[in-house]
Amino acid sequence: xxxxxxxxxxxxxxxxxxxxxxxxxxxxxxxxxxxxxxxxxxxxxxxxxxxxxxxxxxxxxxxxxxxxxxxxxxxxxxxxxxxxxxxxxxxxxxxxxxxxxxxxxxxxxxxxxxxxxxxxxxxxxxxxxxxxxxxxxxxxxxxxxxxxxxxxxxxxxxxxxxxxxxxxxxxxxxxxxxxxxxxxxxxxxxxxxxxxxxxxxxxxxxxxxxxxxxxxxxxxxxxxxxxxxxxxxxxxxxxxxxxxxxxxxxxxxxxxxxxxxxxxxxxxxxxxxxxxxxxxxxxxxxxxxxxxxxxxxxxxxxxxxxxxxxxxxxxxxxxxxxxxxxxxxxxxxxxxxxxxxxxxxxxxxxxxxxxxxxxxxxxxxxxxxxxxxxxxxxxxxxxxxxxxxxxxxxxxxxxxxxxxxxxxxxxxxxxxxxxxxxxxxxxxxxxxxxxxxxxxxxxxxxxxxxxxxxxxxxxxxxxxxxxxxxxxxxxxxxxxxxxxxxxxxxxxxxxxxxxxxxxxxxxxxxxxxxxxxxxxxxxxxxxxxxxxxxxxxxxxxxxxxxxxxxxxxxxxxxxxxxxxxxxxxxxxxxxxxxxxxxxxxxxxxxxxxxxxxxxxxxxxxxxxxxxxxxxxxxxxxxxxxxxxxxxxxxxxxxxxxxxxxxxxxxxxxxxxxxxxxxxxxxxxxxxxxxxxxxxxxxxxxxxxxxxxxxxxxxxxxxxxxxxxxxxxxxxxxxxxxxxxxxxxxxxxxxxxxxxxxx
Ligand code: CA
Numbered sequence: 215x216x217x218x219x220x221x222x223x224x225x226x227x228x229x230x231x232x233x234x235x236x237x238x239x240x241x242x243x244x245x246x247x248x249x250x251x252x253x254x255x256x257x258x259x260x261x262x263x264x265x266x267x268x269x270x271x272x273x274x275x276x277x278x279x280x281x282x283x284x285x286x287x288x289x290x291x292x293x294x295x296x297x298x299x300x301x302x303x304x305x306x307x308x309x310x311x312x313x314x315x316x317x318x319x320x321x322x323x324x325x326x327x328x329x330x331x332x333x334x335x336x337x338x339x340x341x342x343x344x345x346x347x348x349x350x351x352x353x354x355x356x357x358x359x360x361x362x363x364x365x366x367x368x369x370x371x372x373x374x375x376x377x378x379x380x381x382x383x384x385x386x387x388x389x390x391x392x393x394x395x396x397x398x399x400x401x402x403x404x405x406x407x408x409x410x411x412x413x414x415x416x417x418x419x420x421x422x423x424x425x426x427x428x429x430x431x432x433x434x435x436x437x438x439x440x441x442x443x444x445x446x447x448x449x450x451x452x453x454x455x456x457x458x459x460x461x462x463x464x465x466x467x468x469x470x471x472x473x474x475x476x477x478x479x480x481x482x483x484x485x486x487x488x489x490x491x492x493x494x495x496x497x498x499x500x501x502x503x504x505x506x507x508x509x510x511x512x513x514x515x516x517x518x519x520x521x522x523x524x525x526x527x528x529x530x531x532x533x534x535x536x537x538x539x540x541x542x543x544x545x546x547x548x549x550x551x552x553x554x555x556x557x558x559x560x561x562x563x564x565x566x567x568x569x570x571x572x573x574x575x576x577x578x579x580x581x582x583x584x585x586x587x588x589x590x591x592x593x594x595x596x597x598x599x600x601x602x603x604x605x606x607x608x609x610x611x612x613x614x615x616x617x618x619x620x621x622x623x624x625x626x627x628x629x630x631x632x633x634x635x636x637x638x639x640x641x642x643x644x645x646x647x648x649x650x651x652x653x654x655x656x657x658x659x660x661x662x663x664x665x666x667x668x669x670x671x672x673x674x675x676x677x678x679x680x681x682x683x684x685x686x687x688x689x690x691x692x693x694x695x696x697x698x699x700x701x702x703x704x705x706x707x708x709x710x711x712x713x714x715x716x717x718x719x720x721x722x723x724x725x726x727x728x729x730x731x732x733x734x735x736x737x738x739x740x741x742x743x744x745x746x747x748x749x750x751x752x753x754x755x756x757x758x759x760x761x762x763x764x765x766x767x768x769x770x771x772x773x774x775x776x777x778x779x780x781x782x783x784x785x786x787x788x789x790x791x792x793x794x795x796x797x798x799x800x801x802x803x804x805x806x807x808x809x810x811x812x813x814x815x816x817x818x819x820x821x822x823x824x825x826x827x828x829x830x831x832x833x834x835x836x837x838x839x840x841x842x843x844x845x846x847x848x849x850x851x852x853x854x855x856x857x858x859x860x861x862x863x864x865x866x867x868x869x870x871x872x873x874x875x876x877x878x879x880x881x882x883x884x885x886x887x888x889x890x891x892x893x894x895x896x897x898x899x900x901x902x903x904x905x906x907x908x909x910x911x912x913x914x915x916x917x918x919x920x921x922x923x924x925x926x927x928x929x930x931x932x933x934x935x936x937x938x939x940x941x942x943x944x945x946x947x948x949x950x951x952x953x954x955x956x
Pocket of ligand 1: 254287
């Protein structure tokens with residue numbers, strides 16, 4: 215394989231290289247410029263808090279992680295529990311780490327470490343732990359070297375000298391939460407490296423005096439604050455327009471966001487079945503909904519919402535609203551998943567450009583080209599399902615089209631990532647990736663061509679939209695990416711500064727079939743149709759029929775790869791009823807999904823959870839960062855660590871509707887308390903490691919919206935396939951209708 219799996223991996227390896235010069239994050243990501251910990255998504259142990267213990271001292275852990283306390287917390291629903299015994303000759307450290315995600319720039323702006331503490335029995339100054347700060351050292355951003363095992367002895371990381379906590383704990387009283395504030399300048403570096411307070415990556419509690427007694431300290435809301443803000447009390451108005459909507463197992467609470475920049479978070483109170491109102495959750499600014507997973511039907515709950523300021527003063531409560539959970543049909547469940555995932559793009563999109571973020575939470579200033587193309591297809595579904603009006607959809611589309619016109623273009627192609635305000639290309643995957651990304655551009659065109667056919671009415675805005683999309687389509691110089699007239703394939707990247715330095719010849723089997731379809735279909739800069747067989751299908755491994763998990767695969771190697779191969783190109787391209795000289799791609803995709811399902815049922819590694827309702831292995835950011843996961847026990851990269859992506863199984867809906875629905879219900883009904891969030895299913899989870907992604911990904915939510923719709927009505931397939939250029943391209947390539955079935 216010349217490209218396929220290798221590229222994203224290689225690209226992500228480069229992430230740590232260069233993020234200088236990126237736009238500063240805003241809105242909800244400014245929350246994460248202060249907050250290091252607020253809550254654990256998992257109720258038992260916190261994945262990002264690891265304890266390292268040397269006997270005879272002890273620290274209570276669950277599989278090496280600090281336990282989570284769901285009864286006592288400063289912000290609901292939980293806090294971390296540190297329970298220790300310090301003995302002579304032993305030692306312990308509890309590392310509470312930043313939860314890093316793709317494109318998260320560590321950029322703490324404050325000068326004071328603060329956290330909230332609760333002790334049920336008084337701790338004397340003699341038996342407090344000590345605290346250490348650790349910064350990211352030379353690895354200054356999200357990268358494979360930081361995440362996997364919370365490596366404690368990594369020399370790249372700078373530790374401060376342990377700080378005695380006693381002077382800062384004088385106000386702590388048993389039985390109530392107290393805020394501790396320690397100026398960062400009180401921490402002194404333990405080496406010649408000076409601590410970088412902007413890049414603090416962990417707060418580490420450690421053994422001090424060995425008194426041989428058991429102590430417990432609950433810790434919550436760790437943040438790096440501006441000392442001038444610590445005591446500022448912002449007068450916040452009541453939250454308005456609060457609504458509650460009941461679904462099968464959860465209630466969604468929504469509100470009108472406050473424009474006040476002094477909001478730290480929103481606090482949600484619930485009264486269950488007529489009981490008292492209790493705080494149950496918080497939501498960050500920038501997201502106006504919160505999902506309360508009640509776990510059963512016929513539960514009745516009332517809610518109030520209040521805003522909380524930067525120094526944790528709560529504003530007035532909203533008026534109460536209530537809702538009940540109730541049984542839902544399969545059809546209604548499908549719509550629920552589609553609508554929630556659609557909102558990733560509709561509510562979570564960039565205000566200026568209308569384009570999609572790479573991930574939420576993430577860097578609010580950055581938009582991603584491929585994710586935006588997928589988002590356009592989700593938008594079309596959103597209009598058709600009535601989530602938004604047709605006029606709203608057309609207006610958003612015009613905003614996107616106008617942005618794409620003024621954004622940086624390189625021979626008509628766009629970069630992978632752009633500044634959502636200016637359209638300037640951002641080389642996030644390393645300095646050489648500062649130009650065109652043809653694959654991302656082809657995903658964008660897949661969406662735009664769908665929209666051009668869907669918005670077909672004779673109105674001013676829809677006419678304008680079609681014209682603009684046609685001009686964008688005509689402007690992409692696909693043939694330039696041939697690089698040299700001697701070549702019989704197209705190449706992924708071109709940079710005005712580094713030309714073809716990132717030398718990736720595009721070849722299948724993988725996600726780039728749509729890139730070849732677009733390039734061959736172009737009305738202005740087409741490549742020869744023969745590139746389909748010489749480029750896309752030109753590798754020696756493309757067509758080697760074989761079996762995996764007892765299922766025949768005509769195309770691709772091993773198990774065929776991650777499931778996204780069966781989704782990205784086939785959100786628009788309808789593979790039903792036609793074949794090329796190698797196979798029918800509906801069969802190919804169904805067989806790959808079947809291999810994935812069978813592998814998870816067989817569960818050769820014995821991972822927690824795996825089974826007929828718990829499958830869907832595909833490339834995602836797992837517990838240790840990005841991995842192109844695939845269900846391959848023989849894979850030398852060991853690309854299965856127990857991580858399942860809901861999008862893997864759910865976006866296989868057209869191929870394996872029953873197994874896909876089975877998984878959807880399991881993810882929602884059995885795992886919904888951790889997995890279901892304001893944009894639908896969170897990106898991935900790993901029951902083996904008790905880990906849940908706290909992000910949604912722009913490349914993963916839309917395939918659920920679109921592939922469920924293709925299963926239900928075929929809408930996006932029919933709409934994309936109406937494009938005359940695509941029809942002609944398929945003919946030129948040599949696709950043939952399938953013979954009638956016996
Ligand atoms: Ca909390």
